[in-house]
Amino acid sequence: MTAETISVKTCEQSNINTLRQSLPQILAVSVKNVLLLAFGMSLGYPTVLIPSLSGGNPQETIVLDRDAISWIGSVNLLCVPLGCLLSGFLTQPLGRRRTMQLVNIPFLSAWLLFSQATKSWHVFLASCMTGFSGGLLEAPTLTYLAEVTTPNLRGILASTSTVAVISGILLEFLLGTFLNWRKVALVSAAVPIFSCVLLFFVPESPYWLIFKGRVLDAQKSMAWLRGWVDLEAVQTEFKEFYEQLIQESFKGSTEELKGWKNLKENSKLYSKKSFLWPFSLVSFVFFLSHFSGLTTLQTYAVSIFTTLEVPINKYYATIMVGVAEMLGCILSSFLVHFVGKRRMNFFSLFGTSLCFCVVATYAYLHEITILLTLTPGKELTPDDRNWVPLTFLILAAFCSHTGIRILPWMLIGEVYHNKIRAPASGFSSAASYILGFMANKIFFSMVITMTLSGTFWFYSGVSLIGLVTLYFWLPETEGKSLFEITEHFRGGTKLNNQVTNFIQMKRLKHRQNGNTGGEINSAFDNKDEIINIRL
Structure with missing residues (x-):
């Protein structure tokens, strides 16, 4: 379902400080x-x-x-x-x-x-x-x-x-x-x-409350979200929001609900380039996300660390993988506005490919072919304690979560036209989990057929091929409006690969506000933005 923007007055137009508005x-x-x-x-x-x-x-x-x-x-x-x-x-x-x-x-x-x-x-x-x-x-x-x-x-x-x-x-x-x-x-x-x-x-969403005709409750919800203020303090904003919602949001919402309920009648929308192109891109990126190795590492971490005989407790090693994933995700959240999605994902795929290649080579040289699901009955000797697989698997977890593991969730909210965004996002999410299921389900079969080293080399190769493919296929969407992005995927105006970062956007908005005597409120946004970031 399309997410509509809730307008809010800027700090200059309100007596409520920024922290109280944001909290x-x-x-x-x-x-x-x-x-x-x-x-x-x-x-x-x-x-x-x-x-x-x-x-x-x-x-x-x-x-x-x-x-x-x-x-x-x-x-x-x-x-x-x-x-x-x-x-x-x-x-x-x-x-x-x-x-x-x-x-x-x-x-x-x-x-x-x-x-x-x-x-x-x-x-x-x-x-x-x-x-x-x-x-x-x-x-x-x-x-x-x-x-x-x-x-x-x-x-x-x-x-x-x-x-x-x-x-x-x-x-x-x-x-x-x-x-x-x-x-x-x-x-x-x-x-x-x-x-x-x-x-x-x-509170409940003001949008949904208005949709259900509960106007007073919607006002109370907005007053809560604007800093726990009185209803009178949000009267002007609420009136503008209500009028905008009636004129635009219900129309867009009705179109999207129609896309869900009358999918067969509107099948032509899903046979056009504006759906097939972005859906293929998102599905391919989800494939890379799951078959670059981290889905199976996350699920079978204990067995993998047991098999590779890492030098610390296998459960502690699994915790380190989780910490690395979180650090990668946090780093990506801060850098993506400045570096852009393309570069973050190129780094992510190259780093993941390199790490799994090293682990695969280690397993091959040490003749580790099968995966152990039971704890070994022997104690490790000092000669057995090698930090190479542990280090590079943790680095792989970090690298993957700086880009490829979160990129498709970012793209879902950007690449689809507003008339099909809700059902198309649902299809893409379903594709992700089906691919994740396949990656985990066939892991044991891959190890039996290709050995553990061959499986890790496969993951490394998928990441490398994905990097080359996305270099030619993935446009830079960071800092671009939804209109620009959807026009690109409809075959209209092509996106360049330059990043319009957060600082540049702020300077542009500042100049716009200065040129109009402060008439433009940067908080009003009709681009219908939503970023769906998920594991």
């Missing part, structure tokens, strides 16, 4: 991010679960074979697209906040089922439930973020979504280091409860 939006997005934290924990849980159910613990009643383990590592991703299909339909009638609260119910049920599981099908069912819940949160979290934030904050607050998911994965790695998988599930069950309670303390 409510930061809090609202932070509360929303607690739900994404829960989703990230569900993504990290298979890494804890797999070694526990692989037969290494004689006291464990549930033991799975290699084929079943491959399903444990991937079935949750397969179920995410099913949740995505329902997400948009639930979000519109129920509201963004209420939908986010309801999503916590299947999350909580899944964690409780994990903790009490006595049979293998209990584990598979709970895994499916976490994936389905992750799909359900797509629409409400994305639309809520776009509708409660102002343009000057939306970009940086959108980047916190990825940080929240990575934080959830890292937290699960930490819990798995000190607790068994059942206790990890019990501790994780507290997060959905916490998320549901916190959501009572933030």
Whole structure:
């Protein structure tokens, strides 16, 4: 569903200071991010679960074979697209906040089922439930973020979504280091409860409230988001916002809902270049994201570190991977406005390719061919302790999250025309999780067929080929308007590869405001922006 911009007066036009204006939006997005934290924990849980159910613990009643383990590592991703299909339909009638609260119910049920599981099908069912819940949160979290934030904050607050998911994965790695998988599930069950309670303390989206005819509630929501001010303080802004929404937003929203509900009748929209070109690009980038090696490293980290006999505890090594992912994501969030998406992703793909090539060569030279799912029964000797695979796998995690792991989520909100953006974004998200499922599911088969070194060389080659392909195919979208981007993908005006960074944009807006005597309010933005950054 298209996210419409909520206008806000600039600091010069308001007596409310910048911090007070920004803090409510930061809090609202932070509360929303607690739900994404829960989703990230569900993504990290298979890494804890797999070694526990692989037969290494004689006291464990549930033991799975290699084929079943491959399903444990991937079935949750397969179920995410099913949740995505329902997400948009639930979000519109129920509201963004209420939908986010309801999503916590299947999350909580899944964690409780994990903790009490006595049979293998209990584990598979709970895994499916976490994936389905992750799909359900797509629409409400994305639309809520776009509708409660102002343009000057939306970009940086959108980047916190990825940080929240990575934080959830890292937290699960930490819990798995000190607790068994059942206790990890019990501790994780507290997060959905916490998320549901916190959501009572933030307002519903003003956009949705107006859409439902609840004008007074929409005013109260806007007053809360503008710094907890009185209704009178937002009367002028609310009137302008309301008129803009009636004239433009409902029209755009109706068109997008029509794209969902009457997909067959509007099939021509999805056979045009304006859809096929960007969808192919986004799907290819998602392919690179999953088949460059980090999806399987994140899921099978414990087994990989066990096989390579890294010189520290395998669970500590997994935590280091999570930290590296977070640091890469944070660095990318700060640099992308200045360096641009193209250069960040070229660095990301080259670094990932180099790191996996080194690890593959190490495995080949040490004749490491198969993947161990059980903890080795011997103690490592000093000669066995080699930091090369550990160092380069951690560097691979860092490099991948500076670019290729977050690029496709950025592109989703930019490359599609407004008439098809909502359904096209749903298709792209579904493609991502299906590719993630495939990457995890076939990992064991790849290792058996190509050996571990061959598998890592494959990942290295995919990254290198992706770098060359994107050099010719990927335009620079950073600092460009949505109109410029969509015109490029419709075959109109071509984008150049120059970056219009944040400082340049501020100077341009300052000159515009100076030339018009302050009549232009930079907070008003009709470009319908949204940045979908996710793992």
